Amino acid sequence: MGEGRILLLGGTGEARELAGELVSAGIPVVSSLAGRVRDPRLPVGDVRIGGFGGVDGLVAWLREHEISGVVDATHPFAQTMTDHAAAAAQRLGTPLLRLRRPPWEPDVDDSWQLVSDIGAAARTVGRLADTPDGLRVFLTTGRQDVAAFSDLADAWFLIRVVDPPTGALPPRHQILRSRGPYDLDRERDLMRDNGIDVLVTKNSGGELTRAKLTAAAELGIRVVMVQRPPEPAVGETVGTTSAAVDWVVSLST
Numbered sequence: 001m002g003e004g005r006i007l008l009l010g011g012t013g014e015a016r017e018l019a020g021e022l023v024s025a026g027i028p029v030v031s032s033l034a035g036r037v038r039d040p041r042l043p044v045g046d047v048r049i050g051g052f053g054g055v056d057g058l059v060a061w062l063r064e065h066e067i068s069g070v071v072d073a074t075h076p077f078a079q080t081m082t083d084h085a086a087a088a089a090q091r092l093g094t095p096l097l098r099l100r101r102p103p104w105e106p107d108v109d110d111s112w113q114l115v116s117d118i119g120a121a122a123r124t125v126g127r128l129a130d131t132p133d134g135l136r137v138f139l140t141t142g143r144q145d146v147a148a149f150s151d152l153a154d155a156w157f158l159i160r161v162v163d164p165p166t167g168a169l170p171p172r173h174q175i176l177r178s179r180g181p182y183d184l185d186r187e188r189d190l191m192r193d194n195g196i197d198v199l200v201t202k203n204s205g206g207e208l209t210r211a212k213l214t215a216a217a218e219l220g221i222r223v224v225m226v227q228r229p230p231e232p233a234v235g236e237t238v239g240t241t242s243a244a245v246d247w248v249v250s251l252s253t
């Protein structure tokens with residue numbers, strides 16, 4: 001690894017897990033969080049919080065802190081940070097790895113309507129809401145994506161978020177503040193008690209929040225699934241923290 005440290009771009013459970021493994025292995029690492037969540041679960045080891053100031057800021061930070069490798073373990077939908085990491089790593093020739101949990105794959109009982117981005121999800125819900133009975137939507141895409149649904153007056157939204165949304169909201173909604181993991185019984189009860197017709201989710205992947213998809217399938221609830229954004233061509237991608245540890249160790253050999 002040379003004499004430098006690893007920058008671990010985080011904000012996910014996988015990033016926290018990887019930070020723990022690298023610290024235990026005695027590998028110098030600094031985790032980075034965007035600073036969006038009020039009370040974040042912090043990884044062990046050194047942590048910095050806040051944006052770098054675009055690609056130029058990140059390049060300067062990598063130089064100043066003598067970073068010898070970058071692991072981008074951000075959420076699969078944190079596209080800007082991922083693109084900035086790729087651009088900065090390419091400019092400096094710094095090795096780059098993405099750690100991405102595998103996306104959810106549909107089970108036989110699942111019936112998902114795949115959409116390319118959050119705008120397409122909102123348009124899909126808008127079309128479905130055009131019914132005399134009204135549409136009841138369970139929105140689990142995160143607080144930054146709620147505003148995309150703010151024009152939809154014909155649907156009612158149950159909006160589940162960690163921190164309250166700050167942007168525009170759809171006129172008819174209820175905010176439910178909670179943080180996963182969620183189990184199947186609770187997800188089934190929540191959707192049934194709220195008379196949910198449609199679940200809107202990003203394809204985040206991971207077991208901690210998959211139960212909502214199983215519950216939706218059991219209850220015959222339609223799922224609007226936002227597909228992941230494309231990944232940059234720079235760097236490699238792995239799906240497990242152990243593969244990421246191997247990659248980091250390989251930098252020094």
Ligand code: NAP
Nearest residue numbers: 010011032033034051052053054074075077078079080081
């Ligand atoms: P984003 O749109 O990809 O990034 C926007 C800006 O936020 C970046 O340009 C960067 O600012 C800053 N940033 C993002 N991640 C950072 C990090 N780990 N460390 C330092 N700065 C970071 O990001 P986002 O989608 O808002 O996600 C923000 C954070 O929440 C990420 O850490 C991500 O892993 C986590 N998260 C995101 C989602 C999601 O659905 N998007 C879900 C769960 C968790 P500068 O340009 O100033 O460097």
